[in-house]
């Protein structure tokens with residue numbers, strides 16, 4: 405009787421170990437599919453200037469006075485923080501594209517807003 409009890413306990417343990425192995429397998433393969441993207445999102449936020457050079461310079465110019473493809477001159481812009489923020493996140497129908505799915509790092513949009521305003525002082 406005692407031996408039988410031991411055996412059945414052992415079976416339970418084996419079954420448990422087996423099913424948690426399966427669970428772990430699926431848990432891991434589930435995250436690895438989108439892993440690289442998630443990693444990007446949670447990586448260190450970029451500084452405002454690098455963000456600007458990467459995403460904005462091509463149209464607005466390094467000093468904000470370029471205006472390629474009719475981009476507004478940021479050095480002459482009078483928008484307030486909220487409007488700049490809204491513009492970066494949502495874009496508009498005149499050629500400014502939305503960045504809400506692109507610039508996703510913690511605090512990145514806020515620092516860009518400050519950077520955009522700093523272009524006015526450079527004049």
Ligand code: HEC
Nearest residue numbers: 459460463473474475476481482483488491492498499500
């Ligand atoms: C493909 C070119 C392009 C890129 C890249 C681009 N913009 Fe723009 N942006 C525009 C255009 C065009 C407008 C003007 C829209 C209008 O006339 O209302 C504009 C307008 C703006 C305005 C409003 C200025 C004002 O006074 O009306 C801000 C602020 C701005 N962009 C910031 C940015 C920032 C920050 C980035 C980078 C994250 C960026 N833009 C990237 C084309 C671009």
